[in-house]
Amino acid sequence: MSKAIIKTDKGNMTVQFYDQDAPNTVANFKKLASEGFYDGVTFHRVIPNFVIQGGCPNSKDPAKAHLAGTGGPGYKIDCELSGENQFHDRGVLSMAHAGRNTGGSQFFVCHSRDNTAHLDRNHTCFGKVIENVDIVDDIKQGDKIIGIEVIED
Numbered sequence: 001m002s003k004a005i006i007k008t009d010k011g012n013m014t015v016q017f018y019d020q021d022a023p024n025t026v027a028n029f030k031k032l033a034s035e036g037f038y039d040g041v042t043f044h045r046v047i048p049n050f051v052i053q054g055g056c057p058n059s060k061d062p063a064k065a066h067l068a069g070t071g072g073p074g075y076k077i078d079c080e081l082s083g084e085n086q087f088h089d090r091g092v093l094s095m096a097h098a099g100r101n102t103g104g105s106q107f108f109v110c111h112s113r114d115n116t117a118h119l120d121r122n123h124t125c126f127g128k129v130i131e132n133v134d135i136v137d138d139i140k141q142g143d144k145i146i147g148i149e150v151i152e153d
Helices: 023-034 062-067
Strands: 003-008 011-017 043-047 051-054 092-095 107-110 125-131 145-151
Touching: 003 023, 003 125, 011 023, 023 125, 023 145
Parallel strands: none
Antiparallel strands: 003 011, 003 145, 011 125, 043 051, 051 107, 092 107, 092 125
């Protein structure tokens, strides 16, 4: 399975991707990460005991900060919801969207399972933090993603 290191202001989180469950979502995320799309975006939405969300290009530019949460890569990808790992647990990465098949670049990481069951098979789970998951708890709104390093096994 492929991995990535999400480098943040608060430290680095290692992610293992769900290559089998969500191949197109994983490929999209890795492509954007390799192109530097996520470099400098912020976690624009942080809801305690729920999720941290980032990936909006509008969050990079202070002049567009009020639009954070509305941007994407300029295209949409389909949801992949039938795999075995489609449940939202602590550290799971999932695609944010504004309705089925409208995801693109925004993603979230779950704090816990407590408040996320309703997301199962509605948002595509495409990976999980396997090292330094405690950083998810340290992230505050406005913290930056410095960069994402994709590691192919």
